Amino acid sequence: MQPSFSDGDKEFRQTVRAFIADNLPDDLRRRARWDYHPNREDQARWCAILDKQGWSMPHWPREFGGPGWSGIRKYIFEEEMRRAYAPTVDRIGPELVAPVLYTFGSEAMKARFLPGIRSGETFWAQGFSEPGAGSDLASLRTRADRDGDEYLVNGQKTWTTEGHHADWIFLLVRTDQEVKPQQGISALLVDLKSPGITMRPIRTLDEGVTVNEVFFEDVRVPAENLVGEEGAGWTYAKFLLTNERTNSAEVPHTKRDIAQLRDIAAREVKNGRPLMEDPEFRRKLARIEIDTLALEFAVLRVLSNEHDPENANIASLVKVRGSELRQRVAELADEALGDAGLAVLTSKEGEHGPIAEDFDPPVPEHGIGISAKAMFRRATTIYGGANEIQRTLIARTVLGL
Amino acid sequence: MIFELTPEQQAIADSVRRFTEREYDWDSRMRAIRGSEGRDPAHWAVFAELGWLGAGLPEEAGGFGGSAIENAVIAQELGKALVNEPFAVHVAAINLLASSPHAAIAEMIEPVMMGETRIAAAMHEAGARGDFRMIATRFDRNGDGFTISGAKSLVEGAASADLILVPAMGDGGLAVFAIPARANGVALRPYRLLDNSHVCDVTLDEVAVAGDALVAMGDEGELAFARAVDEALIALCAGALGTMEAALWATRDYLLTRTQFRVPLANFQVLQHRMADMLIEVEMTRSLLFHALGAAQAAMADGGIASVDASARAAAVSALKAQTGHAGLHVGREAIQMHGGIGVTEELAISHHYRRLFVINRLLGDEAVHLERFAKAVDGE
Numbered sequence: 051m052q053p054s055f056s057d058g059d060k061e062f063r064q065t066v067r068a069f070i071a072d073n074l075p076d077d078l079r080r081r082a083r084w085d086y087h088p089n090r091e092d093q094a095r096w097c098a099i100l101d102k103q104g105w106s107m108p109h110w111p112r113e114f115g116g117p118g119w120s121g122i123r124k125y126i127f128e129e130e131m132r133r134a135y136a137p138t139v140d141r142i143g144p145e146l147v148a149p150v151l152y153t154f155g156s157e158a159m160k161a162r163f164l165p166g167i168r169s170g171e172t173f174w175a176q177g178f179s180e181p182g183a184g185s186d187l188a189s190l191r192t193r194a195d196r197d198g199d200e201y202l203v204n205g206q207k208t209w210t211t212e213g214h215h216a217d218w219i220f221l222l223v224r225t226d227q228e229v230k231p232q233q234g235i236s237a238l239l240v241d242l243k244s245p246g247i248t249m250r251p252i253r254t255l256d257e258g259v260t261v262n263e264v265f266f267e268d269v270r271v272p273a274e275n276l277v278g279e280e281g282a283g284w285t286y287a288k289f290l291l292t293n294e295r296t297n298s299a300e301v302p303h304t305k306r307d308i309a310q311l312r313d314i315a316a317r318e319v320k321n322g323r324p325l326m327e328d329p330e331f332r333r334k335l336a337r338i339e340i341d342t343l344a345l346e347f348a349v350l351r352v353l354s355n356e357h358d359p360e361n362a363n364i365a366s367l368v369k370v371r372g373s374e375l376r377q378r379v380a381e382l383a384d385e386a387l388g389d390a391g392l393a394v395l396t397s398k399e400g401e402h403g404p405i406a407e408d409f410d411p412p413v414p415e416h417g418i419g420i421s422a423k424a425m426f427r428r429a430t431t432i433y434g435g436a437n438e439i440q441r442t443l444i445a446r447t448v449l450g451l
Numbered sequence: 452m453i454f455e456l457t458p459e460q461q462a463i464a465d466s467v468r469r470f471t472e473r474e475y476d477w478d479s480r481m482r483a484i485r486g487s488e489g490r491d492p493a494h495w496a497v498f499a500e501l502g503w504l505g506a507g508l509p510e511e512a513g514g515f516g517g518s519a520i521e522n523a524v525i526a527q528e529l530g531k532a533l534v535n536e537p538f539a540v541h542v543a544a545i546n547l548l549a550s551s552p553h554a555a556i557a558e559m560i561e562p563v564m565m566g567e568t569r570i571a572a573a574m575h576e577a578g579a580r581g582d583f584r585m586i587a588t589r590f591d592r593n594g595d596g597f598t599i600s601g602a603k604s605l606v607e608g609a610a611s612a613d614l615i616l617v618p619a620m621g622d623g624g625l626a627v628f629a630i631p632a633r634a635n636g637v638a639l640r641p642y643r644l645l646d647n648s649h650v651c652d653v654t655l656d657e658v659a660v661a662g663d664a665l666v667a668m669g670d671e672g673e674l675a676f677a678r679a680v681d682e683a684l685i686a687l688c689a690g691a692l693g694t695m696e697a698a699l700w701a702t703r704d705y706l707l708t709r710t711q712f713r714v715p716l717a718n719f720q721v722l723q724h725r726m727a728d729m730l731i732e733v734e735m736t737r738s739l740l741f742h743a744l745g746a747a748q749a750a751m752a753d754g755g756i757a758s759v760d761a762s763a764r765a766a767a768v769s770a771l772k773a774q775t776g777h778a779g780l781h782v783g784r785e786a787i788q789m790h791g792g793i794g795v796t797e798e799l800a801i802s803h804h805y806r807r808l809f810v811i812n813r814l815l816g817d818e819a820v821h822l823e824r825f826a827k828a829v830d831g832e
Binding site for chain 1: 453454456457706722723724726730739741742773819
């Protein structure tokens with residue numbers, strides 16, 4: 051047993067850190083500091099820089115252009131990216147859609163779609179949830195009817211993350227109305243420029259836009275855009291959602307949020323002393339930091355041996371704990387800001403509408419975006435399968451109840 | 452990063468499990484804890500014979516070449532079976548001896564490992580409420596020797612010990628002494644804790660010892676004490692993890708068999724979700740145990756000399772203890788609640804799991820003490 055980073059891993063971390071320091075443009079870093087959902091241009095620029103180094107798709111196998119890193123190194127890479135406030139490379143294409151394509155897609159499909167994802171040129175959305183099908187995804191009703199060489203798609207998707215930035219959508223549709231719900235589902239790749247698609251942004255409680263409703267009215271999709279086999283969409287969805295769950299512990303992100311929280315607490319004052327010296331605040335912070343360490347080592351256990359079935363059990367736990375922790379950190383950061391934590395100011399550069407030149411922000415520089423984050427984090431325990439679903443899953447698969 | 456046990460470490464785990472299965476079934480446990488000493492002396496002899504008492508000590512220190520990992524492996528298996536032996540105290544004691552620069556003290560390691568000399572470590576003081584950093588016991592120089600006065604509490608195994616290791620403050624800072632348990636001026640008041648461990652309050656009234664009773668003093672004393680506390684805490688928490696696991700799976704089995712309203716309790720989603728939360732707490736504790744073991748390894752690799760590593764170890768160990776205290780109480784309470792009435796009886800192991808976890812939370816600092824120690828260590832205070 052050697053439960054700490056090896057010397058080789060420590061060197062790797064230094065290499066990554068030096069590369070980011072030398073290559074991350076200042077304007078990207080500045081914007082990434084305020085935006086918890088970076089804009090598409092920044093993501094694409096950073097993705098292209100990483101692609102030249104062969105690092106844009108850390109999770110991909112080597113044969114499709116990934117760097118072939120171990121799970122632990124992928125983790126270190128992500129941690130360094132977060133630490134440096136590099137824009138996140140878009141998640142949906144690289145981490146959710148691409149693994150389905152290179153695992154189940156045809157050769158033609160791989161050749162057509164993977165390069166654009168890798169270079170950051172093509173952005174993807176995922177079309178899973180519907181108004182009547184959230185955590186109970188199998189009850190989805192959007193239908194695709196075969197019509198010659200095409201499918202005719204009708205229905206509605208919702209909570210489509212980053213849909214307003216995306217070029218393509220990975221869509222789950224019902225192709226067979228007769229069989230059991232899970233068996234009638236297929237996966238289609240749909241060009242969002244196709245006639246008949248309406249994208250309507252949903253404003254969330256942080257007053258930002260990250261999710262959308264998408265309406266499909268007689269949308270024609272070439273049959274060659276069917277992923278794998280008709281009726282096997284449920285299998286692909288489960289595969290995709292498992293990837294989402296493993297990543298959703300989001301420890302590197304939480305660690306950076308904690309660093310930001312510490313920065314706030316060092317600047318804010320309570321009873322004439324820095325908030326950081328307030329015993330009650332410090333106890334809360336310590337509890338959060340300890341829970342984050344625990345989660346980090348749970349994730350590292352999974353990553354150190356990704357094929358150990360016992361580790362798959364831990365993966366379902368980290369989604370629950372990770373999503374709750376993200377909420378706690380965001381709430382404590384907002385609490386640390388005091389009055390300024392109640393003001394609406396989601397983005398300095400006007401992501402949520404133009405800001406007047408002479409606008410005097412009621413929030414100090416170190417508090418910009420914090421209240422929006424505290425609000426939006428309520429979603430973490432819902433997306434990717436609500437935590438109630440995860441707890442039932444844990445009870446069934448790990449505890450055998 | 453490697454989280455798997457080596458074959459040697461696995462062999463140790465297996466040997467402890469064989470002992471608990473063959474010689475420590477529930478009836479023999481109850482017989483042992485109801486005996487006058489609260490345990491069967493033959494058991495400690497087995498610990499010595501199977502090499503567990505020196506398994507966690509490096510070869511340079513006279514041990515069998517292990518580290519905190521071996522101690523954790525042993526403690527976790529002992530904890531699963533609720534073995535009532537002062538193993539964590541032994542870990543504190545043997546680490547104190549091994550940190551000593553004095554040859555007379557180093558010579559004690561072997562008889563302790565062989566189980567021939569019994570040794571206790573007085574890490575608590577009355578009034579300090581478990582905060583081991585608060586030491587009011589005093590020492591004064593007395594010719595070539597020392598005079599020690601003070602009041603220690605919760606000293607597990609003191610009644611059967613030959614020697615008691617006593618930290619005290621005085622001119623020269625923190626010092627640790629090895630005091631014969633029957634020396635003049637040493638008074639023991641034995642009693643039982645809620646989990647049936649046998650402890651003593653130890654009063655030291657101008658106890659005179661020779662110069663060779665000094666284990667370590669000053670900076671050496673601080674380092675020795677910090678290492679002993681951290682290593683003992685790791686063993687204590689590993690034991691608690693074992694106890695939590697036992698309570699968790701016993702409760703799972705109970706939910707599958709017990710029926711109410713004509714269905715097994717396992718069918719109720721409210722219980723399923725609470726079981727999931729118990730499991731999460733157990734796994735988070737296990738993760739922090741790994742983290743603390745990594746930190747202990749790093750500190751030991753530098754001979755405990757690098758203060759950066761010692762401080763990282765303190766942070767990691769306090770993270771583990773804070774989580775263990777919190778998780779242990781949660782798991783223990785939930786296990787009782789889900790068992791219903793039978794859970795609060797003396798007869799069933801579940802109440803003993805709870806009592807053990809309840810006591811462990813308070814030994815060597817409770818959650819509040821360790822949250823504070825963690826925060827200070829992280830901020831470099």
